[in-house]
Amino acid sequence: MTRSRLAVAAALAGALAVTACGANEQPQGAGQAAATRGGTLRVLSEGQTVNFDPAKSASLAVTSLALVHRRLTAWHNKPGEQAKVVPDLADVGKTEDGGKTWTFTLQEGLKFSDGTPITSADVKWGVERSFAPSVSGGLGYHKQLIDGGADYRGPFEGAELKGVETPDARTIRFRLVRPYGDWPWVVSTPAFAPVPKGKGAEPDYAEHPVASGPYQLAKYQKGVEAKLTRNPHWDEKTDQVRAGLPDEVVFQLGQDASVVSQRLTADSGDDKSAFGSSFVSAAQLAQLSGNASAKQRVVTSKSGALAYLALNTEKAPLDNPKVREAFQYAVDKTSFQIASAGNAQLAGDVATTLITEGIPGRERFDLFPAPPAGDPEKAKKLLAEAGFPNGLQNLDFLVAKTNNAPEKAQALQASLARAGIQTTIRTLDGDAYTEETSVAPTAKFDLTLASWQPDFPSANANIQPLFASSEIGGGGYNLSRYRNPEVDKLIDAAQATVDPAEAGTKWAAIDKLVLQDSPIVPLIYTRNSFLRGSKVTNLFIADFPAYPNYLQVGLTS
Structure with missing residues (x-):
């Protein structure tokens, strides 16, 4: 699946x-x-x-x-x-x-x-x-x-x-x-x-x-x-x-995003009866801020896809759960928000769970309470307890070459460095990125930046594709290469549950269990305009x- x-x-x-x-x-x-x-x-x-x-x-x-x-x-x-x-x-x-x-x-x-x-x-x-x-x-x-x-x-x-x-x-x-x-x-x-x-x-x-x-x-x-x-x-x-x-509905194809924004802002002729299918960028929103008419015509999501940092659990030292826990405190989610959209409000709320807003059964919790800007001292302490008092060096941080992903990775790189975690950013085009993260049976990267929005409104579609061991390699999207037989068993049990309320309770429990192992760091629930x-x-x-x-x-x- x-x-x-x-x-x-x-x-x-x-x-x-x-x-x-x-x-x-x-x-x-x-x-x-x-x-x-x-x-x-x-x-x-x-x-x-x-x-x-x-x-x-x-x-x-x-x-x-x-x-x-x-x-x-x-x-x-x-x-x-x-x-x-x-x-x-x-x-x-x-x-x-x-x-x-x-x-x-x-x-x-x-x-x-x-x-x-x-x-x-x-x-x-x-x-x-x-x-x-x-x-x-x-x-x-x-x-x-x-x-x-x-x-x-x-x-x-x-x-x-x-x-x-x-x-x-x-x-x-x-x-x-x-x-x-x-x-x-x-x-x-x-x-x-x-x-x-x-x-x-x-x-x-x-x-x-x-x-x-x-x-x-x-x-x-x-x-x-x-x-x-x-x-x-x-x-x-x-x-x-x-x-x-x-x-009639007419899709006008091959339109430049900045030109679409300009046309809809001008709001003349046939464009009065049009909307853009692509997100309005942060720069475009800033341009709209002085246009009262256009501002009233922006429609924004309350929440959205989960942006996250995946940690390759198959590679040392990230095969150590305590090392991975240190990342939960090392990451500065505020700087990631700013890199995403200029400020925290525009980017989307800080994420602490795997199940996204609007999905039945979702529970709010935070297993790793820290300020939005992170707690580098706590991260250093956890790394020392895991046997790395001098931090981590030369981690391979793989990023897809799309939109401003490299800039977001740089924001995370800087916050990790405060906790003694040194990374080298490596960018790949789409096909090469997919091959290494999703298709190959093994992966050489240590970290990668990704996001996920379910294909249907169930926590099943949040969790199973990203954390079932069956989704490692071969085109699957368990980018953290996370394997936990107990989680696999619980996923099967939740998928077999017909009653939505009962299933929701089971998925919320799996959400917590997976995060206890820290295969990913939830960053933000991204907003779209x-x-x-x-x-x-x-x-x-x-x-x-x-x-x-x-x-x-x-x-x-």
């Missing part, structure tokens, strides 16, 4: 460029007029592409892909509320054997954009298609869980996935290899969007998808534009998470995730 490399790259790129402006400290919707039906909404994107193939997508359930494709379940997320799973194409599922078998019933009357009925066979085909090597790259939480999935290679040569059953046109049943309480969340990921049985073998399906959501892809030109128009067969009465307000034009309304960021909910956005008349 490895998170896709694409998703992690996006998380790293995003969380390493965090900013904030306090807009969401106002009552939600303040300064945003009521939306009306109609108009053309424009999304200004730095990316050269936008991917509408559900098998290849790592899109969150509230962003671009969900405008075109529905899934079995969806997310209800609002500011001030914990996210919850809700029906989409189907109900939220039932299990009668403790979470090993899950059955979903589709709503009646659902249709694709070509007018054909959406059936359970189409959902099954979409899931099976996600296993085909030719369309790999999407989220894969389901691939090792569905019975038969470990060796399955997709449906294009006639093979069926035995763990997915469709006894009738509206019923789909998943037989898993083990009990899994978060399965209703997993079926909200892109692979559980329906694809008409028999379609999707063509390599350009992403440019000609058959839609189930409120919009269909009418035009696509890489690096230029993706234009969505209304799906005439979408029925809003069956959809509780998509408002479907604009007549986005800028909108004056006619864009109902653009909000819930407590989770730290991105706007595209599905509710509309325009004023």
Whole structure:
């Protein structure tokens, strides 16, 4: 159950460029007029592409892909509320054997954009298609869980996935290899969007998808534009998470971030009906500070991805838990905030837990109480007790060459030096960084800077990918190479728990147990800010995730 490399790259790129402006400290919707039906909404994107193939997508359930494709379940997320799973194409599922078998019933009357009925066979085909090597790259939480999935290679040569059953046109049943309480969340990921049985073998399906959501892809030109128009067969009465307000949604691709900020600040012409899909940088926020109109149009997350310092637990001296504990006190989180966004408030709150805000079951605690600027003397004491009275020398500090990550690493380097921990920063481009940290069976680095936002609103998605021993190397994201058989056992038990409250209690206990071993140093819960034009309304960021909910956005008349 490895998170896709694409998703992690996006998380790293995003969380390493965090900013904030306090807009969401106002009552939600303040300064945003009521939306009306109609108009053309424009999304200004730095990316050269936008991917509408559900098998290849790592899109969150509230962003671009969900405008075109529905899934079995969806997310209800609002500011001030914990996210919850809700029906989409189907109900939220039932299990009668403790979470090993899950059955979903589709709503009646659902249709694709070509007018054909959406059936359970189409959902099954979409899931099976996600296993085909030719369309790999999407989220894969389901691939090792569905019975038969470990060796399955997709449906294009006639093979069926035995763990997915469709006894009738509206019923789909998943037989898993083990009990899994978060399965209703997993079926909200892109692979559980329906694809008409028999379609999707063509390599350009992403440019000609058959839609189930409120919009269909009418035009696509890489690096230029993706234009969505209304799906005439979408029925809003069956959809509780998509408002479907604009007549068209146009993604303008390949836009320079600084130019996007300038255009939205100027707020003229079509840009009044646009918002930027990329974070507003600290420098751009500073420029906005003197523009009262633009400041009112910045929307900011309350919290966000966990930025953290990973310690390679396989390498001496970091294989010593007391040495790792010293890092908890050596790090100056305030200087990291300043390096991130200019000041502490803009960057995001100091982090002390692994589970991020807005996730059910999260508990607040601090096992290593220290001032935000750190306690270097305490760190030195712990190092001396561990047998290093002269500190640590020549630690390899690996950093991805993205955004201002090297500058953040330098801030951490300086604070570690106060505690007698000497490091050498080494930067790598994205692919080389991923190869060394995530793919290689062993790693030569000592420290690395990273971030993580879960793919669905469960502590499972916070903890399992980063700390299960199964996620070491081979494309996994246990960057600290952390192995603890007790933690692995507890992760399995928490994943098998169907009751959300009971599962949340178990995940909170795992959070504390992992942090007692100090495989990482939590730094901050990064904030993200986005800028909108004056006619864009109902653009909000819930407590989770730290991105706007595209599905509710509309325009004023």
